Amino acid sequence: MNDASHLALLAVDDQHPAPGLVWAYRGAPGEQAVALAPRDIDAALAMPKGWVWLHVDLVDQRAHSWVSHACALPGLGPCDPRKP
Secondary structure (H helix, E strand, C coil), X not given: CCCCHHHHHHHCCCCCCCCCEEEEEEECCCCCCEECCHHHHHHXXXXXXXXEEEEECCCXXXXXXXXXXXXXXXXXXXXXXXCC
């Protein structure tokens, strides 16, 4: 499929910006994964069970800041280029 028009739906929402977001899904035990809109990501990340998959295009430099604020990620790994 060469049509990338569906990507624009997730890239930016006027009230819930998610720069670089290609797609987002939430899954939970015993449930089928569901696509998330940018406005639903914070609530999905706050749920105690299940998982959230955020597919982010890191070429968009704004995505780095958004991901670091939206998600609780582990500390710098040995291959992280920001590590001194």
